[in-house]
Amino acid sequence: MDGSHPGNGQPGGENENIQVMDWDTLESNLDSKIKLAQYQDQKKLKQWTAAFKQVTLADGTHYYHWNALVVVADNTLRRGVTSLFHDQLTAGHPGISKTLQLISPYYWWPNMKAFITEYIQGCATCQMNKVNTHPSHPPLSPITPVENAHPFETIAMDFITKLPPSGGYDTILMITDTDCTKASMFLPCKETIDSEGVMQLYLTHVLPHYGLPKKIISDRDPRFTSCFGKELCHLLDIHQNISTAYHPVTILGPTTNFLSFSVILFCILGHSFPTRSLMRHLDRH
Numbered sequence: 001m002d003g004s005h006p007g008n009g010q011p012g013g014e015n016e017n018i019q020v021m022d023w024d025t026l027e028s029n030l031d032s033k034i035k036l037a038q039y040q041d042q043k044k045l046k047q048w049t050a051a052f053k054q055v056t057l058a059d060g061t062h063y064y065h066w067n068a069l070v071v072v073a074d075n076t077l078r079r080g081v082t083s084l085f086h087d088q089l090t091a092g093h094p095g096i097s098k099t100l101q102l103i104s105p106y107y108w109w110p111n112m113k114a115f116i117t118e119y120i121q122g123c124a125t126c127q128m129n130k131v132n133t134h135p136s137h138p139p140l141s142p143i144t145p146v147e148n149a150h151p152f153e154t155i156a157m158d159f160i161t162k163l164p165p166s167g168g169y170d171t172i173l174m175i176t177d178t179d180c181t182k183a184s185m186f187l188p189c190k191e192t193i194d195s196e197g198v199m200q201l202y203l204t205h206v207l208p209h210y211g212l213p214k215k216i217i218s219d220r221d222p223r224f225t226s227c228f229g230k231e232l233c234h235l236l237d238i239h240q241n242i243s244t245a246y247h248p249v250t251i252l253g254p255t256t257n258f259l260s261f262s263v264i265l266f267c268i269l270g271h272s273f274p275t276r277s278l279m280r281h282l283d284r285h
C-alpha cells in the first residue's frame, strides 16, 4: 500500500537512477499511493461525496468517481497521474484535451482540467516543440508599381540554377518586368556568369526592344553589386533597389510561384558597350 514496489521509482521522478519504468507498475504504484492518501484525507472525501453524486465508495473501501479513482488534494499525486499519461516515454505529450480524455477513465479530482492545463503549459518538452503559428516574419519592403509604366521599365532579375547541363548552359537568367506586363524573359547562361555577362545578355535580348530600365531591383549578390554598377546606376539615373535577406521585396506577384525571387541587379556597363548607343537609349526615357 505504501508504493514500495521493488524496482520502482516515483512517477514524479524522485528516483533518478531509473531511466525506464514500466507503465503498469507505475500505475499500480501510483494507485497504491492514491489509495493511501485517501485514508489520510477522509474528511475531504466525505465532502466530495456530498458535493459530487458520482463520488462513491464503489468497492466499499476506496473512493471513485464513476470508475475513476479519486485523487485527493495532493499535487504530487496529481502530477504523477498527469505525467503518467502525458510525458512518460510512451505517452508522447498529447495536448490538454487528449491528456484529460486519457486520464478521465482512470482518475478524477475536482477541476482536473485546470490542473492538467497548467501542467502541460509548464511542460518544457511541449513548449520546445510547440508549433509557432505566429512566426515573426522579417518586415517586408513592398515595392509600389509605377503607374503607367512601360514594359521592362522596372525589372527584376533572378537566376534559376543547378539545372541539368544543356547546350553548354546550366542556369537560366530570368528578367521580369515587374510593373507593366509581369512578363519574364528566360535566358540560358552558365552559373559562373558574372555581372558583365549578365549585362551582355540584357543588351542583346532586352535593351534592343525596351531600352534601358528606370529601376532595377537587385539583391546583394556580390556578382552584381560592384562599385562599377553603382556608379553606372548613378550615371544613368537608375534607381537601384537593394533587397536583403532580412528585407525581402514583395514583388512580381504570380511569378513568385515559379521560384523564390532573390532579385538581382543589373546596372552594369560592359567595356564593349558603345557609349553612343547607350545615350541613344537614354534619350528614349
Ligand SMILES: [Zn+2]
Pocket: 086, 087, 093, 094, 120, 123, 124, 125, 126, 127
Ligand atoms: Zn508535454
